[in-house]
Amino acid sequence: MSDGPLLRVEDLRVDFTTEEGVLHAVDGVSFGLDRGERLAVVGESGSGKSVTAMTLMGLTRSPNASISGRAHLGDTELISAGDEDLRRVRGKEIAMIFQDPMSSLNPVYRVGDQIIEQIRAHRDVAEEEARERTIELLDAVGIPSPAERARAYPHEFSGGMRQRAMIAMALSLEPEVLIADEPTTALDVTIQAQIIDLLQDLNRQFGLSIILITHDLGVVAEIAERVLVMYGGRVVEEGSLEQIFYDPQHPYTWGLLGSLTRLDRDRPERLSQIPGIPPSLISPPQGCHFRPRCPHEFEKCPEVPPLESRSGEPGQCDRCWLDPEEKRRRRMVDGRIGLAAAEEAAAG
Amino acid sequence: MSDALLEVRNLVKHFPIKSGILFDREVARVQAVDDVSLTVNKGETLGLVGESGCGKSTLCRTILQLIEPTSGSVRFEGEEIAGLSAKRLRPLRRQIQMIFQDPYASLNPRKRIGQIVGDPMSLHGIADGADQRRQVNELLERVGLSAEHYNRFPHEFSGGQRQRIGIARALALQPKLIVADEPVSALDVSIQAQIINLLDDLQKEFGLTYIFVAHDLGVVRHVSDRIAVMYLGKIVETAPSEQLYEAPVHPYTEALLSAVPIPDPRENASRRHVPVEGDVPSPIDPPPACRFHTRCPHATEVCHLEEPPLADYGRGRLAACHHPRNVTPEEVEGATVAPESPASASDRLPHPQEATV
Numbered sequence: 001m002s003d004g005p006l007l008r009v010e011d012l013r014v015d016f017t018t019e020e021g022v023l024h025a026v027d028g029v030s031f032g033l034d035r036g037e038r039l040a041v042v043g044e045s046g047s048g049k050s051v052t053a054m055t056l057m058g059l060t061r062s063p064n065a066s067i068s069g070r071a072h073l074g075d076t077e078l079i080s081a082g083d084e085d086l087r088r089v090r091g092k093e094i095a096m097i098f099q100d101p102m103s104s105l106n107p108v109y110r111v112g113d114q115i116i117e118q119i120r121a122h123r124d125v126a127e128e129e130a131r132e133r134t135i136e137l138l139d140a141v142g143i144p145s146p147a148e149r150a151r152a153y154p155h156e157f158s159g160g161m162r163q164r165a166m167i168a169m170a171l172s173l174e175p176e177v178l179i180a181d182e183p184t185t186a187l188d189v190t191i192q193a194q195i196i197d198l199l200q201d202l203n204r205q206f207g208l209s210i211i212l213i214t215h216d217l218g219v220v221a222e223i224a225e226r227v228l229v230m231y232g233g234r235v236v237e238e239g240s241l242e243q244i245f246y247d248p249q250h251p252y253t254w255g256l257l258g259s260l261t262r263l264d265r266d267r268p269e270r271l272s273q274i275p276g277i278p279p280s281l282i283s284p285p286q287g288c289h290f291r292p293r294c295p296h297e298f299e300k301c302p303e304v305p306p307l308e309s310r311s312g313e314p315g316q317c318d319r320c321w322l323d324p325e326e327k328r329r330r331r332m333v334d335g336r337i338g339l340a341a342a343e344e345a346a347a348g
Numbered sequence: 349m350s351d352a353l354l355e356v357r358n359l360v361k362h363f364p365i366k367s368g369i370l371f372d373r374e375v376a377r378v379q380a381v382d383d384v385s386l387t388v389n390k391g392e393t394l395g396l397v398g399e400s401g402c403g404k405s406t407l408c409r410t411i412l413q414l415i416e417p418t419s420g421s422v423r424f425e426g427e428e429i430a431g432l433s434a435k436r437l438r439p440l441r442r443q444i445q446m447i448f449q450d451p452y453a454s455l456n457p458r459k460r461i462g463q464i465v466g467d468p469m470s471l472h473g474i475a476d477g478a479d480q481r482r483q484v485n486e487l488l489e490r491v492g493l494s495a496e497h498y499n500r501f502p503h504e505f506s507g508g509q510r511q512r513i514g515i516a517r518a519l520a521l522q523p524k525l526i527v528a529d530e531p532v533s534a535l536d537v538s539i540q541a542q543i544i545n546l547l548d549d550l551q552k553e554f555g556l557t558y559i560f561v562a563h564d565l566g567v568v569r570h571v572s573d574r575i576a577v578m579y580l581g582k583i584v585e586t587a588p589s590e591q592l593y594e595a596p597v598h599p600y601t602e603a604l605l606s607a608v609p610i611p612d613p614r615e616n617a618s619r620r621h622v623p624v625e626g627d628v629p630s631p632i633d634p635p636p637a638c639r640f641h642t643r644c645p646h647a648t649e650v651c652h653l654e655e656p657p658l659a660d661y662g663r664g665r666l667a668a669c670h671h672p673r674n675v676t677p678e679e680v681e682g683a684t685v686a687p688e689s690p691a692s693a694s695d696r697l698p699h700p701q702e703a704t705v
Contacts, residue, residue: 044536045507158627159400188399188563190624193607197623215537218609221616241613257611259541261566263593264610270545271570274538277506 005032006209007056007094007177012069012079014048014055021282025051027233029069030307033177036207040224042214042256046278048233049213053179055079057096058086073177092122095170099182101162105154112138112150115169122173137168141198160191167198171208178202181213196222217260221245226315229253232279232289235307239316247328249311249318251339252290254331258338265336272338288319295339296322296330353525353557354388354411358691359420359430361403361410365632376632380406382581383420383690388525393551393558395572395589397565397604399628403581404561408527411559412444413437424525442472445518449530451510455502461488462498465516472521487516491546508539515546519554527559532567544571565608569593574664577601580631580639582690583658585667595674597667600624600640602674638670646671650696657693660686668693671702679703 014026026048033039043049054060056071056078071078076089098104106114112134119130131150138146141164154162163183170178180199184192200223202208212223220227220241227244229237229252237250248254255274261267276293285291287302294301300321307317311324320327331337361381366372380403388394396404409415411422413429422430429440448454455464466484469475475483485495491512502510511531518526528547532540544567550556562568568575575592577585577600585598596602599622606622624643629635635642641651648671656668661679666686675683677700685695 044538160627188628189565189604189607190399191627193609193621193623196609216609217537217611221611221613222609245611245613255538259538260611261544261564261570262611263566263569263605263608264612264615267570267590270548271541273541273545275542277508277539278536 006035006037006073007033008070008072009052009056010070010072012052012055012071013067014051014060015066017064017066018282023281024233024284025281026055027284029230029233029235031228031235031238033209033211035176036203036209038203038210038212038223038225039228040212040214040220040226041228041230042217042220043230044215044278046232046281047230048281049230050181052230053096053181053211053213056179057090057094058083059096088122091118091170091175092173093175094177094179095173095175096179096181097163097166097170097183099185101159101166101186102154104166105162107154110151110153111157111165112152115150115165115172118169119172133172134168137172138165141165141168141171142194143168158191159187160194163187163191163195164198167195167202171202174206175208177209177211179211179213182215183212184219185214185216192219199223217245217256229256232284233281234289234319236290236320237318238307239313239318243313243316247311247313247316248331248337249316249324249327250290250320251294251296251322251331254337255293255339258333258336268336272333272336274339288321298322351390352387353390353425354559355421355423356387356411357385357421357423359384359407359410359422360418361406361415362418379581379631379634381410381417382634383692384578384581384583385688385690386576386583386586387688388557388559390524390557391551391555392573393560393571395568395575396559396561396578397563397568397575398578399563399604401580401628401631402578403631404578405529407578408446408529408559408561412446412527414446442521443523444525444527445521445523447511447514447518447526447528447531450534451507451514452502452534454514455510457502460499460501461493461513464502464513465520468517468520474521484516484520487519490550491516491519492542506539507535508542511535511543512546515543515550519550522554523556525557525559527561529561530563531560533562533564540567547571565605577604580629580634582639582668583688584640584669585665586658586688587665587667588663591663591665597661597665597672597675598640598669599644599646599671599673601667603643603645638668646673654694654696655690655692657695657697658686658689659683659697670696670698672698673703675703677701677703 010030012026012029016023029052041049115134116130135146143149143164184195224241226240228235231252237253258272279285279289287304291297291301305319305321307319309317362377362379364374365376367375398404410417417430462484466480469480493512532543560571569589572589575589576583579600585601603622603624610616626643637653637655638651641647650670656670658666658668660666661675661683680698680700680703683697
């Protein structure tokens with residue numbers, strides 16, 4: 001599209017004031033999302049991936065939060081938008097589904113009625129029409145006998161069905177962007193595979209743009225076209241799916257890829273591990289946040305590396321001071337990508 | 349076998365569902381564990397996988413006698429432990445310890461780390477006073493914490509560190525068998541690898557035997573020597589780890605493996621998916637005969653009528669299916685009903701033409 005990305009986030013910062021001090025949950029996050037694109041945001045707990053998404057939806061607004069930066073979705077700027085404006089956009093242009101579908105559905109209302117309520121809150125349609133639309137939606141997300149199931153309560157649904165119902169609700173106003181925050185984490189693998197297929201179909205059929213937030217690189221490999229890797233409130237690496245998996249630039253990404261237990265490879269004697277624990281967001285390390293756990297740290301690391309293109313490959317950006325050639329040399333361990341020096345230390 | 353540490357035979361755990369105004373009567377039963385037999389040998393790791401609700405946690409708890417079994421036998425070092433009184437179980441508790449999934453809920457928030465790890469030693473009369481403190485500190489250091497953590501409280505630790513405390517507590521009584529119920533699933537990926545490596549090292553150092561429960565098939569394969577796959581309260585397949593992954597015999601195992609997304613975009617694209625439709629049926633009213641037949645792509649009439657026995661296909665592979673996968677006609681010909689087969693199963697072994705290689 002000539003008019004740039006559908007969603008553009010610039011220098012988003014979210015701080016929460018807590019009893020222990022100011023917690024920097026999101027520390028300058030910028031990215032774009034094109035129309036019809038599937039973007040994955042990968043990171044561990046505390047990396048800021050969920051807070052980023054919730055802030056876009058206006059869900060982190062509270063007296064103890066201070067939010068700055070910009071997020072343009074079409075003509076609307078989400079961060080400075082008033083509550084009324086935000087309510088108009090939410091659901092209609094950008095919608096979100098959460099990890100735990102049980103706690104996102106109201107247990108005392110029928111599933112269908114909850115979707116009807118959402119449609120009628122935004123659109124001036126008769127209840128009958130909204131009900132027809134609801135049944136269509138439940139059918140589209142693969143719920144069998146949708147007319148009957150619409151009258152069921154959430155507890156009568158299985159976990160996978162609840163997540164399908166959540167997706168139906170999120171799609172009820174035909175949003176352009178769907179944010180899915182760990183949509184399959186609470187589900188079993190066979191059900192997870194079904195939900196992944198559903199998200200793929202929605203993207204292909206309706207051109208729905210998807211931001212998938214997950215910690216599971218397997219799910220990323222199945223769905224995403226482009227990937228953001230987050231660590232300690234910052235994006236540490238951005239690239240295409242191929243770049244992230246076959247030419248990763250940031251040592252944290254190497255560590256993640258190296259510590260996976262993979263079904264498709266011979267099992268290694270030992271898993272390569274990332275030493276240490278994630279940083280405190282109240283008093284994060286100076287400079288690169290991964291520095292205390294990184295075996296490749298050198299004198300430049302106490303200075304914050306900006307997120308910029310270093311490898312020379314289009315679309316690839318990272319926050320690591322190491323020379324790209326040096327990175328390619330250091331990340332290989334026995335033909336696998338990993339945190340090389342950490343592995344040697346563990347062996348010795 | 350002489351080197352069996354734990355032998356479970358025909359273990360059943362049904363939870364009654366009661367209803368009524370004055371007098372409760374049983375209206376249904378959740379068949380959480382239904383006629384399970386398995387053997388764990390000394391020094392090995394047995395992985396136990398299955399989807400939620402398949403009964404893997406109940407099986408563990410029943411083995412440990414945390415839940416009283418409905419029927420069946422559990423022998424530890426040849427001694428029957430099912431149905432023993434609490435008093436007579438106590439010395440055995442020393443030998444079998446458990447590591448729990450949730451490192452936040454399984455540590456008493458009001459106790460210091462030194463007490464959490466040290467109390468079991470006092471209770472079992474292993475060590476007290478300065479000797480106990482020395483042993484606790486050694487253990488803390490062994491699991492990657494330090495002696496200075498002795499006086500801290502659980503809330504001061506991260507999830508990974510808490511799981512290390514849970515491991516130290518399990519080791520405090522020098523057990524022979526450790527049952528780890530989803531020990532890493534609440535942890536971040538980078539921390540998971542640390543804990544798995546630690547469990548691996550401890551097994552070598554102390555000659556421990558593990559039952560390792562997880563829903564993450566990658567993790568289970570990495571740690572296990574043998575794997576048992578559960579579906580709706582039954583064991584459907586047992587095999588040495590590598591064989592189970594390379595050539596799954598039961599269609600459920602095959603489907604489970606193919607559903608795991610592989611963190612490699614190119615290989616993912618070229619992989620064959622075996623989709624499984626629908627959800628796991630309710631364990632209150634499980635499908636008759638083969639419990640997987642409602643979702644199985646290969647099911648035929650016989651699967652609705654007769655429960656398949658656990659058949660032994662050689663090389664340690666047992667599977668309960670009328671239409672086994674990845675076995676040769678010769679292997680099917682030579683198959684026998686395994687002694688671990690449930691009593692309710694028929695003795696109908698598959699015909700060679702029903703198998704696929």
